[in-house]
Amino acid sequence: MCSASLGINVVLITGGSSGLGEALARQFYNAGCRVILASRRLDELNRVRSNIMKNSKLVPFQNVYPPVVLKLDLADLQNVPSFADEAWKIYHRIDILVNNAGISYRGEVMTTNLEIDLKLMIVNYIGHTALTKCLLSAMVEQGNGHIVVISSVQGKLGIPFRSAYSASKHALEGFFDTLRAEVADYNVKVTVVSPGYIRTNLSVNALTGDGRVYGLTDPTTANGMSPNYAASEILESVAAEDEEVVIAGFGAKTAILLRALWPSMYFKIMNSRARRGRPNLLNKAKEQ
């Protein structure tokens, strides 16, 4: 870990109350950064905050900046500018913005309410676009900035029964690839991160086509990498100022290559995956 190069940067992390965001918060804190954590559940953010401080090897005089927690609902776009203002005013700068918050989805296009497509698009994509726009000119003025975007392998390829999620992650990658070029001359960096499965509550918290909470941990998620592993890879990529990074195993990386080089084969494989996955999905929906 290049903690020296991450230094005392101010890091704002959305979705800092659990999973990957929680692991990122801990690791940025332990690297000496001043962290600000934001999400909807203040009680969970406070739990993360005290855990981080309790378990940190840093002694207080090395890091005199305990994590700060702020309430943020990305679905509430009107409140994003005042949130950004509040976050910026804590240290009068934000060096690293980690757009991490997100929700997942399980369902079939044919039976999914449009509100769900909208919800995923707003929380996973537009909310972070709005927040980034609010902080961009301050970053340009302060002469540096780093925007880290947590996408997914599903931001690079679509898989069955994940339409709204995959769409929102594709949108993120398109938007932030464009932004990277536009702000390169202002010393603002953009790192797009595409992880494979991580062992978090993302699948439990996923929304179904009718807006219910999915409530189950899928085997793919249960067998995923640890949030700590993903977070340490992300910190390395941030320190190295990588433009993008895919944090995934051989299977997912091969799928991305196949999608690019032999799309017809990739689509055939997805067709059979949909055929095999449909009964499973319908059973789980019935169990609920």
Ligand SMILES: NC(=O)c1ccc[n+]([C@@H]2O[C@H](COP(=O)([O-])OP(=O)(O)OC[C@H]3O[C@@H](n4cnc5c(N)ncnc54)[C@H](OP(=O)(O)O)[C@@H]3O)[C@@H](O)[C@H]2O)c1
């Ligand atoms: N787990 C995986 O397999 C995987 C794979 C690839 C990419 N990712 C990405 O990693 C990121 C973190 O997810 P995770 O796996 O750590 O899942 P998680 O444990 O469910 O965490 C999601 C985080 O997002 C926050 N959030 C949800 N809705 C929000 C809203 N409307 N406004 C503000 N914050 C909101 C949640 O906090 P509150 O509930 O307190 O608001 C929570 O902190 C997501 O972008 C996800 O797409 C995950």
Ligand SMILES: *[C@@H]1O[C@H](CO)[C@@H](O)[C@H](O)[C@H]1NC(C)=O
């Ligand atoms: C998932 O959520 C439950 C209930 O909030 C919590 O006890 C558990 O630690 C979470 N699991 C992970 C992997 O974050």
